[in-house]
Amino acid sequence: MGEFAIFATLDLHALELAQQGHTLLKGIETDEEAAEALSAFGELVPQYDGSLRYQVKAAPGFEERRYSKSVNTILVHTEAPGWNPTPSYLALHCRVQATCGSGHTELADMRQFVASLGDQDRAALYKREIEWLGHNTGGVGTEGVRRPVVERTESGREILRFSYNLLTTGQYDPPVDESVDPAELPLGSFGIHLAEQAETFFREHKVSVLIPEDSILVWDNQRMVHARSAYRDAKRHLTRYWVAAQR
Template identity: 30%
Template structure:
């Protein structure tokens, strides 16, 4: 794992209030697949800034902003709302239709324990490395995807069927992946590809060590994300989805 996310200090620019700065940030998001900004002004409006990249979409519970803070009631589930590590995934793989194009997070309270990093890796790069035959397989064969157990425990679960590499429904491919929640029982070929994808993530991911008030956005059609475990239960991030 490589903990070396590039930092793009925006303190002097009030994070893209000028068109020129914002255009450069968009280009960076396009080329790297993600954009991380820290040293933002204290009164920075993360929600307003996120909306410069797309239109807000409701979260599982219908709210626009999802608070990511450990809740003891989810300690025994696989869920973003506890302190355990998460396996790599894209967001909303289990939704019918198009998942959010971008996912944005900002940091209300960083973990003081050194854990709780958000980790990111490039799904398009993995797909490029597949053989033609495997690439065709993951773009044609459809699999059921289900919500994580924590979401199901809140009665917000969904199920949908998709190929892992969807090249037909949008102007650019959509990677849908969840090591945990992609149902591939009995499919040895897909199991092997899913394992390799997980290893690729581990080998190539960058880790975002959150600073208070920092902002992160990534292309959810392309980038897989995950989280390392942490101990500090005061850690809090906020999340929005953008179409």
């Protein structure tokens, strides 16, 4: 592929990110190729454990939790809402695709969800602050931040944070059947109401992507919420990247 064609392809992916919030890069076989391709969107930054790469693969010990290393459904959220700033983009590089026909990455535009709400609920997303817990697995992390679901920056940009699990259980990676007194939750009963509305919107408007092997799904983490369907094939293996962009 010539230099002009490479730049044209990158421009197309940048346009898709801006317009629809996500894009798919194909023909990426190695970690090095992934890092080079993602450098067009920003700088790779360390994740919870301090590494630039995180292996998303089922592992023993997480069978009863909604966690990336389980095979369970993961509910609607943005990545690292307790970080400031949150990752600009998330990227999943598929190394081994699940053969069970599931394990889809699911995406929906949070801006559209916010716009769909009634005036009172929508205003609360801009005004009511939440203690977004820091999330640290022994590497780097933060102590958390206090922000509304929709944060307006000084430049006028909107950064969205969301976690169905945090609003309904007070945890990011709870046991599958966790139940908590609403009085103990970040936004109380309103948070449960908000999470249920978001889940309903998500199921009606989501895009489901079964990422092909040797391809990278990239999405705007400050705009899109994501989830994952349950799967059975424990050989499924993706590599996750966080990308920080100046915008």
